[in-house]
Amino acid sequence: MQNVLKTLVSKRFIILTVSGVALFLAISLFNISLWYVLLAGVTLGLIFGKVFCRWICPMGLIMELLLSISPDGKFRQMYQYHKLGCPIAWISGFLNRFSLFKIELNRESCKNCGICDEKCYIVAMEPAKFSLYKPKGIRPGDSYACSKCLECVAVCPNDSLTYKM
Ligand code: SF4
Numbered sequence: 001m002q003n004v005l006k007t008l009v010s011k012r013f014i015i016l017t018v019s020g021v022a023l024f025l026a027i028s029l030f031n032i033s034l035w036y037v038l039l040a041g042v043t044l045g046l047i048f049g050k051v052f053c054r055w056i057c058p059m060g061l062i063m064e065l066l067l068s069i070s071p072d073g074k075f076r077q078m079y080q081y082h083k084l085g086c087p088i089a090w091i092s093g094f095l096n097r098f099s100l101f102k103i104e105l106n107r108e109s110c111k112n113c114g115i116c117d118e119k120c121y122i123v124a125m126e127p128a129k130f131s132l133y134k135p136k137g138i139r140p141g142d143s144y145a146c147s148k149c150l151e152c153v154a155v156c157p158n159d160s161l162t163y164k165m
């Protein structure tokens, strides 16, 4: 399961491109109401947390393309962290605390290497507040800003971070 998740994370941009274009075409060609898209985003939020923005959303795809040509990586982190303006992001970000799937830490196997924190844009923005492994850090995966990129889970060399029910 962990290997499947790592493969998915490594292909995330391809998945976002395919699903973002497919959703855009479906909305345009079949005149699908945005209420249905909102309902789908919220349902996914209940199960997986805020996955819509970075795995499915056409606007998310456009923003990632624009920001990929930005020379300033800090600006990219700020966008991810402060993403506002979309009701799906608001609601599913709120649902990160209550979703069925969550990012869990196994403290027994964790070697405190800190690689997970280095990958997380939330920790990068507020390192004194958030951490995926430090006992006193607030877990970024439960915060509104976590868009479930799952880079933290994929990068852990000991599989100490998992994303599961
Ligand atoms: S990358 Fe894995 S082993 Fe390293 S600190 Fe994070 S959870 Fe622990």
Ligand code: SF4
Residues within 6 Å of the ligand: 103, 119, 120, 121, 122, 123, 140, 141, 145, 146, 147, 148, 149, 150, 151, 152, 153
């Ligand atoms: S999935 Fe992990 S790396 Fe990505 S934003 Fe959430 S906590 Fe940070």
